[in-house]
Amino acid sequence: MSARTFLTSGKKIVAIGRNFSEHAKELGNAVPKSPFFFLKPTSSYVANGGTIEIPSGCDVHHEIELAVVMGKETRDCPASQAMDNVAGFALAIDCTARNLQNEAKKKGLPWSAAKGFDTFTPISEFVPKDSFTDTNDIDLWLKVNDKFRQQGNTKDMIFKIPSLIEYVSSIMKLEAGDVLLTGTPSGVFSMKHGDVVTAGMKPGKAEKDIVNLKLNVADRKGLFKLSE
Amino acid sequence: MSARTFLTSGKKIVAIGRNFSEHAKELGNAVPKSPFFFLKPTSSYVANGGTIEIPSGCDVHHEIELAVVMGKETRDCPASQAMDNVAGFALAIDCTARNLQNEAKKKGLPWSAAKGFDTFTPISEFVPKDSFTDTNDIDLWLKVNDKFRQQGNTKDMIFKIPSLIEYVSSIMKLEAGDVLLTGTPSGVFSMKHGDVVTAGMKPGKAEKDIVNLKLNVADRKGLFKLSE
Ligand SMILES: [Mg+2]
Ligand SMILES: [Mg+2]
Ligand SMILES: [Mg+2]
Numbered sequence: 001m002s003a004r005t006f007l008t009s010g011k012k013i014v015a016i017g018r019n020f021s022e023h024a025k026e027l028g029n030a031v032p033k034s035p036f037f038f039l040k041p042t043s044s045y046v047a048n049g050g051t052i053e054i055p056s057g058c059d060v061h062h063e064i065e066l067a068v069v070m071g072k073e074t075r076d077c078p079a080s081q082a083m084d085n086v087a088g089f090a091l092a093i094d095c096t097a098r099n100l101q102n103e104a105k106k107k108g109l110p111w112s113a114a115k116g117f118d119t120f121t122p123i124s125e126f127v128p129k130d131s132f133t134d135t136n137d138i139d140l141w142l143k144v145n146d147k148f149r150q151q152g153n154t155k156d157m158i159f160k161i162p163s164l165i166e167y168v169s170s171i172m173k174l175e176a177g178d179v180l181l182t183g184t185p186s187g188v189f190s191m192k193h194g195d196v197v198t199a200g201m202k203p204g205k206a207e208k209d210i211v212n213l214k215l216n217v218a219d220r221k222g223l224f225k226l227s228e
Numbered sequence: 229m230s231a232r233t234f235l236t237s238g239k240k241i242v243a244i245g246r247n248f249s250e251h252a253k254e255l256g257n258a259v260p261k262s263p264f265f266f267l268k269p270t271s272s273y274v275a276n277g278g279t280i281e282i283p284s285g286c287d288v289h290h291e292i293e294l295a296v297v298m299g300k301e302t303r304d305c306p307a308s309q310a311m312d313n314v315a316g317f318a319l320a321i322d323c324t325a326r327n328l329q330n331e332a333k334k335k336g337l338p339w340s341a342a343k344g345f346d347t348f349t350p351i352s353e354f355v356p357k358d359s360f361t362d363t364n365d366i367d368l369w370l371k372v373n374d375k376f377r378q379q380g381n382t383k384d385m386i387f388k389i390p391s392l393i394e395y396v397s398s399i400m401k402l403e404a405g406d407v408l409l410t411g412t413p414s415g416v417f418s419m420k421h422g423d424v425v426t427a428g429m430k431p432g433k434a435e436k437d438i439v440n441l442k443l444n445v446a447d448r449k450g451l452f453k454l455s456e
Contacts, residue, residue, distance in 0.1 A: 104336070110340075170450060
């Protein structure tokens with residue numbers, strides 16, 4: 001198992017919630033005192049160039065995020081050693097059916113459906129670890145139809161990557177090819193059929209993006225119906 | 229990828245909540261009008277004979293459940309065709325940090341940590357599909373230290389296996405080796421260090437179990453601490 005093939009062979013996606021205070025506030029949530037996470041299924045991956053599908057009745061938001069790709073089994077790993085277990089990075093969009101998530105939050109129910117539809121995790125190719133000298137200074141951006149929606153930098157993360165790995169690995173071990181989504185900056189918003197979503201990521205001091213994403217958006221065909 | 233090796237090669241565990249009305253009621257929950265599910269990581273599997281680890285400060289409950297092992301990719305699959313995509317079954321325990329889950333429900337946060345600790349999904353060997361002629365008549369039982377805690381039959385499931393597969397596959401595709409946990413009958417309760425948990429499953433009309441589980445319970449060592 002090579003971490004480079006995470007898109008086809010990886011087993012889990014652990015996604016951190018509310019890790020940028022401006023984003024926590026824009027959805028009316030408190031800024032968390034300790035990290036929390038949810039799981040997304042790897043069946044939700046879609047590669048660059050693919051299509052984000054909007055399920056019937058769903059208000060689907062984009063959340064641009066830095067993805068950390070794990071390189072080896074990681075359990076109970078102190079923050080000080082965490083980066084040794086990272087193989088590299090990727091650029092991901094944590095798509096979210098916001099109306100389903102809001103309903104789940106109200107009822108105290110899991111977020112798994114709201115976050116887990118097929119095509120809800122567009123993700124780039126593998127970016128080797130040495131592409132970034134400072135993981136606390138990475139620029140992320142996302143546009144819909146050529147207009148900026150999200151622009152952030154990992155320096156504004158409330159919990160940095162090493163402490164996220166310590167926290168998650170104190171609960172569930174991470175395996176080679178597992179992906180950690182590190183939270184989104186503010187600017188999340190709806191996508192609709194016909195939209196074109198583009199995104200990019202670069203070291204804060206660099207001129208040019210080192211990886212990009214381009215996705216189409218289309219209505220999902222199939223059996224899903226919104227239930228009351 | 230063979231479904232028989234799901235324990236090492238499977239990618240996800242989709243777990244149905246509140247699928248037996250007596251169990252919904254014992255935790256003070258409403259009986260659901262449509263199914264709902266959460267994800268457990270496959271890193272939480274522990275094979276028969278292993279040890280369930282109790283994280284510091286956690287009240288961990290056993291939930292005995294029938295596991296359905298998928299045999300092929302299943303997306304938007306009508307209930308009428310769902311059983312064709314099933315490879316077989318297994319007997320599983322959906323271990324749950326009940327205090328963390330209650331806290332998450334109150335705050336509208338994900339259930340992923342409460343359900344996803346390492347060793348929180350003890351699971352049996354693969355049971356071929358033809359071991360059961362009627363999946364709506366399967367007896368399940370669980371004992372702690374030789375006293376019965378749970379005894380149920382799949383005839384009491386609110387949503388039967390084919391409609392669960394239709395529902396889940398209308399949201400996220402299931403892949404060969406993915407596991408569906410179908411919900412627990414009543415009698416869920418705490419386990420503690422030193423307990424021995426045994427469980428079994430058989431066709432309702434059979435005399436003898438066709439598969440059994442035996443697990444030790446021990447306190448987890450590691451970095452996890454309960455946060456406020
Ligand atoms: Mg997110
Ligand atoms: Mg998984
Ligand atoms: Mg359960």
